[in-house]
Every structure is written in C-alpha cells, then in structure tokens.
Amino acid sequence: MIDLRSDTCSRPTTPMRQAMAEATVGDDVYGDDPTVKALELTTAELLGKEDAVYMPTGTMTNQVGIRAHTEPGDAVLFDQNAHVYILEGGAPAAFSGVLPRLLPGIRGIFGPDDVDAALGRPHPFFPITIPAPNRLLCIENTHNIGGGSIWPLEKLEAVCRTARTHQLRLHLDGARLWHATAATGVPESVYAAPFDSVSVCFSKALGAPVGSCLAGPKDFITRARRFKQQIGGGFRQAGIIAAGALYALQNHRARIGETHALAQQFAHGLAQLESIILDTSMVETNIVRFRLASADAAAFVEAAHRRGLWMLPSGIDAVRAVFYLDIQKNDVVRAVEIVADCLKELSVNESIDSAPRNTTAHHGAGY
Numbered sequence: 001m002i003d004l005r006s007d008t009c010s011r012p013t014t015p016m017r018q019a020m021a022e023a024t025v026g027d028d029v030y031g032d033d034p035t036v037k038a039l040e041l042t043t044a045e046l047l048g049k050e051d052a053v054y055m056p057t058g059t060m061t062n063q064v065g066i067r068a069h070t071e072p073g074d075a076v077l078f079d080q081n082a083h084v085y086i087l088e089g090g091a092p093a094a095f096s097g098v099l100p101r102l103l104p105g106i107r108g109i110f111g112p113d114d115v116d117a118a119l120g121r122p123h124p125f126f127p128i129t130i131p132a133p134n135r136l137l138c139i140e141n142t143h144n145i146g147g148g149s150i151w152p153l154e155k156l157e158a159v160c161r162t163a164r165t166h167q168l169r170l171h172l173d174g175a176r177l178w179h180a181t182a183a184t185g186v187p188e189s190v191y192a193a194p195f196d197s198v199s200v201c202f203s204k205a206l207g208a209p210v211g212s213c214l215a216g217p218k219d220f221i222t223r224a225r226r227f228k229q230q231i232g233g234g235f236r237q238a239g240i241i242a243a244g245a246l247y248a249l250q251n252h253r254a255r256i257g258e259t260h261a262l263a264q265q266f267a268h269g270l271a272q273l274e275s276i277i278l279d280t281s282m283v284e285t286n287i288v289r290f291r292l293a294s295a296d297a298a299a300f301v302e303a304a305h306r307r308g309l310w311m312l313p314s315g316i317d318a319v320r321a322v323f324y325l326d327i328q329k330n331d332v333v334r335a336v337e338i339v340a341d342c343l344k345e346l347s348v349n350e351s352i353d354s355a356p357r358n359t360t361a362h363h364g365a366g367y
C-alpha cells in the first residue's frame with residue numbers, strides 16, 4: 001500500500017528505533033527526563049526562543065499555547081481554514097473558552113489590511129465596552145488546508161507588525177515549519193522571530209512517531225507547563241519517544257526537501273491526466289491537493305485504495321495526497337498510474353451506470 005493519507009503515516013527507521021531503545025530517561029512530570037530536556041533545549045535554540053516544552057501532539061502544543069496566552073472570554077483571530085480552528089475538535093472554545101474571529105485567508109494567507117479590518121479603529125460612535133478583548137492572532141506556516149502553502153516572509157512580518165499595533169500576541173502553528181525552511185532557505189528562527197510562541201511537530205514528515213514542542217519566553221513556557229499538566233500531558237518516561245524526535249531533528253530535517261520533490265513529481269504526473277484539476281504552481285511543499293472534473297472523491301479514493309494507493313477525500317470532488325521520507329520515487333510513478341486507471345474505471349462506470357454515486361467515504365473526511 002502506498003499510503004499518502006498524511007505525512008503522519010511515516011514509520012520510525014531502524015536507527016531511530018535504536019536511539020529510542022537506548023534513550024536515558026527520567027520522569028517528565030518531575031522535569032528530570034534528560035532526553036526530553038535535550039529535545040526541548042535543541043528545539044528552543046533552533047527556533048531562537050528561550051525555552052520549549054515537549055507534548056504528545058501538535059494539537060496539544062497549539063491549544064496549550066492558546067490557553068496560556070488568553071483568559072476565557074478573550075477573542076482570538078484565526079484564518080478561516082486554520083487547523084487550530086477547524087481540525088482540533090473545537091478546543092479553542094472547549095479548553096480556552098475563547099471567541100474565534102475569522103480572517104479571510106486565501107490558502108491560509110492574509111494581509112495586514114485583513115487584521116486592521118477585523119479589529120477596526122476606535123471611534124467616538126463605538127460603544128466604550130468592547131465585547132471581548134482581542135488577545136491573540138494565530139498564523140499557520142506552512143498551511144495544511146491551503147495545500148502546504150508558504151507565507152512570504154515580508155507579508156508574515158507585515159501582518160505581525162500590524163497585529164502588534166493592536167496589542168495582539170502572536171502564535172505560530174509551525175507543524176510543518178521545516179517545510180517552509182526547506183523550500184525557501186529562510187531559517188526556522190527567522191520565521192519564528194515575530195511570534196511570541198511557536199508550535200512545531202516531529203511526527204509529520206520529519207518521521208518521528210510522536211510529539212511536538214511549544215517554544216517561547218521562559219515565563220510563558222512555565223505557564224504552559226501548568227496547562228499541559230491540566231489536560232493530562234505529563235508523560236513520565238517520555239524520553240523514549242523524545243529520543244525519536246531528537247533523532248528526526250538531527251537526521252531527517254536536512255532531507256525534508258526530498259519530500260517536496262516527490263510532491264512535484266506526483267503533481268506533474270497528475271496534471272497530464274484529463275479530468276484532474278491541479279495547478280502545479282500551487283504545490284509548494286509536500287502536500288498535493290487536487291480536484292476531479294467528473295468523479296466524486298469518495299468513489300475515486302475507494303477505487304485507488306483497492307489498487308494499493310491510499311489518499312484522503314477532502315471534499316465532494318477534492319483529494320489530498322501528502323509526501324514523506326518513506327515514499328520512494330517508484331511509488332510516485334506507480335501512484336500516478338493508479339490514478340490514471342481509476343479515472344478510466346470511473347468514467348466507464350459512469351457511462352453504464354447513471355445511479356447516484358455513493359458519497360460516503362469509509363476512509364474518513366480528510367482535510
């Protein structure tokens with residue numbers, strides 16, 4: 001099975017497993033696991049922040065980050081398609097009690113004017129009481145639903161400058177920040193510089209089995225540790241999995257660009273096929289999103305799965321494929337062949353069977 005559902009489907013390599021088996025451990029809750037501490041220190045340094053805290057998931061680092069920046073009743077600005085807003089189980093409302101205010105990003109990217117327009121200017125006609133203090137702006141780089149899109153650095157910095165004029169704090173969901181750096185050469189620390197806090201994941205294309213870090217100023221990370229504990233994130237001999245994350249950082253980070261080349265190869269193969277709607281210039285990193293001109297995504301993904309290719313439907317006619325280091329160039333060649341076969345099968349079926357298509361995908365609703 002060629003599994004392109006997500007870059008989280010990577011498997012730990014033999015040397016990574018070895019590093020995990022040999023990890024020195026302590027107790028994460030008491031703060032004395034040396035491997036966890038080494039991972040936190042390495043990540044903080046890489047991102048140019050004072051401190052970092054390791055947690056099991058990127059959802060937890062994002063949501064603990066939001067909680068640590070805010071108090072219930074505060075408003076938080078999100079892009080309308082932000083992972084933190086759409087795909088984290090409603091946690092901003094449930095865990096932090098914050099009021100989301102949505103920005104009209106295109107592929108996750110918006111401008112300083114959008115921030116200004118959302119917040120407005122004080123005016124004598126406005127009521128004196130503000131319904132909810134606007135506290136935080138979240139940005140995602142690269143952007144998942146945006147198809148792995150990269151924020152242009154100048155735009156990112158301009159948006160952050162504008163946000164500061166409104167006294168907003170800034171959080172970066174950098175689950176795939178490594179990919180932005182691999183594509184542009186801009187160091188992660190430069191992307192991270194305008195933000196108070198940054199979340200990064202080791203369990204995606206970097207290839208570690210588990211974990212993410214939240215980085216920021218020392219006092220903020222101390223506050224974040226309390227919320228980590230509050231939601232059950234204290235994970236004892238976590239050094240065993242932190243060793244996998246550290247290994248990934250030290251050995252796989254420099255190879256992330258290989259996943260972009262695979263995504264390009266796949267996108268260019270698909271773009272040759274009739275009935276695929278795909279602009280290859282929109283494929284900037286390791287995520288390929290495409291649409292089907294005349295088949296529904298659920299039936300298409302089903303047909304591909306039967307042939308050994310696993311992708312996610314991400315809408316009625318939209319599909320997502322994500323690349324990571326376990327995928328080989330040969331797999332990509334085979335994947336394009338499978339897509340071509342499926343399109344043929346579906347167009348034949350459609351002409352002999354005009355019955356309504358089954359639109360419920362058993363592979364889950366992917367975004």
Ligand SMILES: Cc1ncc(COP(=O)(O)O)c(C=O)c1O
Pocket residue numbers: 056057058059060062083084140142143144173175176201203212
């Ligand atoms: C942009 C982004 N942020 C956060 C997450 C959450 O990470 P996790 O699955 O580790 O909770 C994901 C997961 O795919 C993501 O794509």
